[in-house]
Amino acid sequence: xxxxxxxxxxxxxxxxxxxxxxxxxxxxxxxxxxxxxxxxxxxxxxxxxxxxxxxxxxxxxxxxxxxxxxxxxxxxxxxxxxxxxxxxxxxxxxxxxxxxxxxxxxxxxxxxxxxxxxxxxxxxxxxxxxxxxxxxxxxxxxxxxxxxxxxxxxxxxxxxxxxxxxxxxxxxxxxxxxxxxxxxxxxxxxxxxxxxxxxxxxxxxxxxxxxxxxxxxxxxxxxxxxxxxxxxxxxxxxxxxxxxxxxxxxxxxxx
Amino acid sequence: xxxxxxxxxxxxxxxxxxxxxxxxxxxxxxxxxxxxxxxxxxxxxxxxxxxxxxxxxxxxxxxxxxxxxxxxxxxxxxxxxxxxxxxxxxxxxxxxxxxxxxxxxxxxxxxxxxxxxxxxxxxxxxxxxxxxxxxxxxxxxxxxxxxxxxxxxxxxxxxxxxxxxxxxxxxxxxxxxxxxxxxxxxxxxxxxxxxxxxxxxxxxxxxxxxxxxxxxxxxxxxxxxxxxxxxxxxxxxxxxxxxxxxxxxxxxxxxxxxxxxxxxxxxxxxxxxxxxxxxxxxxxxxxxxxxxxxxxxxxxxxxxxxxxxxxxxxxxxxxxxxxxxxx
Numbered sequence: 271x272x273x274x275x276x277x278x279x280x281x282x283x284x285x286x287x288x289x290x291x292x293x294x295x296x297x298x299x300x301x302x303x304x305x306x307x308x309x310x311x312x313x314x315x316x317x318x319x320x321x322x323x324x325x326x327x328x329x330x331x332x333x334x335x336x337x338x339x340x341x342x343x344x345x346x347x348x349x350x351x352x353x354x355x356x357x358x359x360x361x362x363x364x365x366x367x368x369x370x371x372x373x374x375x376x377x378x379x380x381x382x383x384x385x386x387x388x389x390x391x392x393x394x395x396x397x398x399x400x401x402x403x404x405x406x407x408x409x410x411x412x413x414x415x416x417x418x419x420x421x422x423x424x425x426x427x428x429x430x431x432x433x434x435x436x437x438x439x440x441x442x443x444x445x446x447x448x449x450x451x452x453x454x455x456x457x458x459x460x461x462x463x464x465x466x467x468x469x470x471x472x473x474x475x476x477x478x479x480x481x482x483x484x485x486x487x488x489x490x491x492x493x494x495x496x497x498x499x500x501x502x503x504x505x506x507x508x509x510x511x512x513x514x515x516x517x518x519x520x521x522x523x524x525x
Numbered sequence: 526x527x528x529x530x531x532x533x534x535x536x537x538x539x540x541x542x543x544x545x546x547x548x549x550x551x552x553x554x555x556x557x558x559x560x561x562x563x564x565x566x567x568x569x570x571x572x573x574x575x576x577x578x579x580x581x582x583x584x585x586x587x588x589x590x591x592x593x594x595x596x597x598x599x600x601x602x603x604x605x606x607x608x609x610x611x612x613x614x615x616x617x618x619x620x621x622x623x624x625x626x627x628x629x630x631x632x633x634x635x636x637x638x639x640x641x642x643x644x645x646x647x648x649x650x651x652x653x654x655x656x657x658x659x660x661x662x663x664x665x666x667x668x669x670x671x672x673x674x675x676x677x678x679x680x681x682x683x684x685x686x687x688x689x690x691x692x693x694x695x696x697x698x699x700x701x702x703x704x705x706x707x708x709x710x711x712x713x714x715x716x717x718x719x720x721x722x723x724x725x726x727x728x729x730x731x732x733x734x735x736x737x738x739x740x741x742x743x744x745x746x747x748x749x750x751x752x753x754x755x756x757x758x759x760x761x762x763x764x765x766x767x768x769x770x771x772x773x774x775x776x777x778x779x780x781x782x783x784x785x786x787x788x789x790x791x792x793x794x795x796x797x798x799x800x801x802x803x804x805x806x807x808x809x810x811x812x813x814x815x816x817x818x819x820x821x822x823x824x825x826x827x828x829x830x831x832x833x834x835x836x837x838x839x840x841x842x843x844x845x846x847x848x849x850x851x852x
Contacts, residue, residue, distance in 0.1 A: 277629055285617055357613035361674065364577055364607040366599055367630040 271368040278362075278375025286383060293383060296342045300334040300391050307457075308399060321459065327401040332411050332485035333456040334391055336478070339384040339415045340451065343422030344443050346380050347430030351439060354430075373520040377423050377513075384419030388412050404491040410498075411488040414505060418481060421509040424516035431519045454478035459486075480504040526682050526714045527553035527576065532585035533738075534571050545571040547738035548585060553716055555681070558708055560729035561718040562824065564834075568738040569718035570610055573686050576716070577607040590682045603631070606675035610686040610718075613671050614659040620646070620670060621655030624677055631678035638677070645673045649703055665696030669703065676707065685717040689724060701728055722824040732824070734831060741831045750822040755780075756796030757820040758803065760789045763813035772806050787815075796821070 286293060308330055315326040353359050362372050392408055395401040426443070433439050453476040458464065460473035473479045484501020492498065533548040546568040553559045561569050574580035576589055578598035586593075592600030614623055621639075624646065628638035646652055649669040659667060668688065675683055688704065689697040705728065708715050719725050725732050726746045734742040734749070742749060755778070762769045770784045773791050776799055782791040793799045796819035807814055828834070 274630065277626060281618075281622075281626055284622070285615070289617060353615065356615060357609045357611050358615050360579060360609055361607075361613035361627070362630065363579060364602060364605075364609075365627070365630040366603040366632070 271371045271374075274367040274371030275374040275378065277367075278372055279378045280375075282376055282379035283382065286379065292342075293387065296338060296383075297387050297390055299341070300338050300387075301394065303334055303337075304330070304391070304395060304399065319463065321461070321464070325400065325402055327395055327399050328403050328489040329459065329486060331391060331395045331401055331403075332489045333482055335388045335411060335415045336418065336454070336482050336485055337451065337456050338387050338391065339418040340422060340447065340478070342384050342387065343380055343419040344426050344447055345440070346376070346423035347426035347439055347443075348436070350376070350427050350430045351434070351436045354434070355436065369520045370517045373424065373427060373516045376427060377420050377516070380423035381416045381419045385412055385416045388415040403489040407488040407491045407493065410493070411485045414481065414485055414488070414502070417505055417509050421505065421512045424509075424512040428512070428516040428519040450476060450478055454482045456482060477504045477508055526555045526557070527551070527587070527589050527716065529576070529587040530585055532572065532575060532587055533583050534568075534575060534580065535583045544738055546575070546582075549735075549738075549740050551733055551740060551743065553714060555714055556712055558704075558715040558728060558730045559717070560725040560732045561716065561735055562720070562722070562725045562732050562828075563718075563735035564720055567720075567735045569720075569735060570686055572735075573607075573684050573716075573718055577605060577684055578602055579607075590680075604681055606678065606680035606683040608671045608675035608683070608685045608688060610690065612667060613674060614667060616658065616660035618659055619655065620651065620657050620659060620662070623659060623670065624655075624673055627674045628677045633678065641677055641679070642673070645677055648707070649673050663696075665692055665699065668692060668696070668700060672700075672703065672707075676711075679711065680713065682714045682716065685715065687718055687720070689719075689721065697724070704728060722828075726824055734824075734828060736828075736832045736834075742827070746824065749824065749827045751794070752827070755792045755794045756822065758791050758793060758796050758799070759816075759818040759820070760791075760803070760807070761815045761817075762787055762789065762807075763815055765812055768810065769807060769812045772810055772812065773803060776803055776806065 308327065311330050312326040315321050315329060321329070350359065359372075363369060389412065392401075392412070429442075430439055433442070453460065453473045455461075455473060460470055460479065462470055465473065480497075480501040481504060482501075483497040484505070487493075487495045487498040487501070529552070530550050531548045532546060532550075533544070534546040536543045536545055549572065561572065563569055571580065575582045576587065576594070578594065578601050582594070586595060588594065589601045590604035592604065594601060621642065624642035625635065625638045628642055629635065633641070643652075643655075646655065649672060651666060651669055651673065654662065654666065659670065662670060672685070672688070675685070685704070689700050692700065701724070704715065704717075707713070717728070729746065731745055732743065732749060733740050742752070744752065760769065760773070764787070766784050766787050766789055770782050770789050773779055773789060774782050776791075776793065778794045778799070779791050780793075782789065800817070800819060804814075804817070
């Protein structure tokens with residue numbers, strides 16, 4: 271199975287590098303946020319009581335990493351549906367290659383792509399803006415981005431195989447992602463001081479909130495904080511669930 | 526090579542149950558080239574997807590290439606090749622990459638994958654295209670690439686789903702030649718589906734005629750045609766058509782004699798052997814003939830006599846076909 275996973279991973283990476291359009295489009299959005307939204311954030315953070323501690327870039331950068339991993343991971347299923355339409359998925363499923371390996375290879379390629387995008391975001395913020403974060407925290411946040419991409423792409427592939435509709439899939443994704451993103455405090459942290467009670471409570475039950483909190487804690491260098499621990503546990507639990515769902519869907523005999 | 530008993534598949538579509546395949550039995554011997562002929566929506570692709578382990582049967586059992594379809598699907602996958610109906614290549618992938626990856630997914634080493642891939646690409650006239658993205662190939666080339674992908678691990682048994690659908694006549698004839706040659710050289714068993722009569726006729730040793738999820742007849746193309754009413758003879762006479770009809774009615778085995786204006790039609794078991802006698806008989810009655818035609822029955826006649834419908838009427842996708850796509 272490892273060999274099959276590796277073969278599929280190499281195939282997806284090769285195709286991605288040959289035509290890195292999506293990788294570039296994926297990185298454009300966070301860069302626009304950095305340049306066109308980041309400067310506002312600096313002023314807002316300085317003048318708003320109740321903001322989490324740390325400088326504005328240490329609040330914004332980890333959020334953009336989460337957002338990027340979230341988007342590229344969630345829309346991975348679109349690519350799979352195109353491959354399904356042209357018959358590539360069935361061809362692979364007809365070979366003796368492990369069907370879980372078909373999933374793992376693709377998920378792994380997604381993780382690498384999301385990590386590469388995150389590295390770029392961090393580099394730009396370090397070089398152009400006034401980001402002040404410890405190296406260990408940044409590395410940890412990159413690892414979390416990779417796990418987040420694994421989680422979301424695995425779930426996305428599973429959902430795509432269940433829906434089997436190239437038209438319905440992106441609309442459904444957009445409908446789910448926007449509230450999830452707003453409630454996770456990606457742009458403005460949903461803290462007890464800033465948000466009304468109901469909104470704060472709603473944000474707390476959103477698992478993504480905890481991931482964003484953990485990323486921010488890592489960027490602050492707050493490696494012993496409970497936020498980081500909770501976020502990591504929530505992330506690992508989500509990853510496990512998504513991989514089980516993905517594996518089950520891919521192993522089903524009727525697809 | 527293939528044994529199938531009571532194989533059936535149901536789909537549930539918006540609460541409605543559709544029987545795409547209604548319990549079929551058949552056998553295919555090693556080395557045979559068998560065609561599964563029927564209109565769109567007859568359940569051909571559903572059957573093929575069950576035989577290639579892409580779809581689990583609702584009922585029934587089967588052995589494919591020596592492995593049980595239900596308990597050893599992995600064994601089946603190892604031994605068969607499958608060329609799907611709509612193609613199977615990724616437009617951005619290079620021809621050489623697709624072939625190499627496919628071979629490696631069957632467990633071959635990189636070197637062996639490249640060696641066999643190059644050999645097979647050469648045999649199917651794809652040599653020199655290794656670096657080309659699949660999207661730049663012509664329809665015929667892409668279909669041959671699909672076949673290379675289905676054969677690169679040298680399976681004993683290969684399934685071809687509508688191999689020439691959508692190809693121009695030249696590419697079709699070319700592909701038939703390749704299928705015949707590959708089969709002769711490698712001695713493999715070929716099971717193909719088609720809704721083209723000429724394809725079944727030109728290519729297959731034996732044909733399973735299918736309609737509405739059932740097998741309605743089977744035999745060699747000639748057997749199937751002989752089972753129909755026989756050859757059709759059409760005689761145009763200068764005059765006295767009614768008298769001519771009386772004469773030909775007395776010929777051995779003549780039946781279904783009809784007269785329309787100056788044209789007499791009849792059916793006989795063997796048109797070529799009756800023809801001399803027919804000419805002599807009409808001549809001896811001094812009936813002047815302006816033309817005589819003998820038509821061998823086509824598989825369309827076979828299908829018409831079996832189902833009461835022409836094969837060409839079934840072009841519109843039936844609910845069973847839609848269910849296949851939705852499932």
